[in-house]
Amino acid sequence: MILAHVVFATITGNNEEIADIISELLDGPEIQVTETEISQTDVFDFVKSDLLIVCAYTYDEGSLPEECRDFYEDLKTTDLTNKVFGVAGSGDKSYGEYYNLVVDMFSDVFKHQGAIQGFKNIKINLEPAEADIEILNKAVKNIVKVTNNLER
Incomplete structure (x- = not known):
């Protein structure tokens, strides 16, 4: 049984x-x-799962949203070796260079803490359209495959 935790x-x-x-x-x-919603999620409970996914937005000019800060800081001090992760996020392309930067920030923390990337970062403009759902479907299939291929 694979345990998966998705926070948003x-x-x-x-x-x-x-x-x-x-x-x-x-x-x-x-x-x-x-x-679970990110501000209601304890990193200690989150990392009990095998497969970890974060869905977050970028605030203002590339900033981490207030409700993500504690979770993000706790993640930076947590051993994530042999955990498989994925990061996705909705943003607005009109923000230009600041578009969905938090997706990359979370991805970098996961990698730095030893986690294995199960799918490429997914950045969705505004609400998910049919094409985005297909990308998410392929990503989920891939992250499950990566998780299944790990020695446990």
């Missing part, structure tokens, strides 16, 4: 929708999925 931070509801889509795609007989 959202203002518009788009990242919660992305988290819902990912959770639904993951859910099955061999995977137990937990989905």
Whole structure:
């Protein structure tokens, strides 16, 4: 049984929708999925899972949202060796160079703490469209494959 945990931070509801889509795609007989809002999630509980996914937005000019800060800081001091991760996020391309920077920030922390990337960072402009859902579907299949290939 693979334990998966999907956390999200959202203002518009788009990242919660992305988290819902990912959770639904993951859910099955061999995977137990937990989905929580990031400010209500303790990193210690989060990392009890095998597969870790963050769906977050970028605030203002490339800033980490207030509700993500404690989680992010705790993640920076947590051993994530042999954990498989993925990061996705909704943003607005009109922010130009600041578009979805938090996706990369979380990804960098996961890598720095020893986690294995299960899918490439996914950056979605505004709400997920049909093409984005197909990308998420492929990403979920890949992250499950990577998780299954790990020695446990």
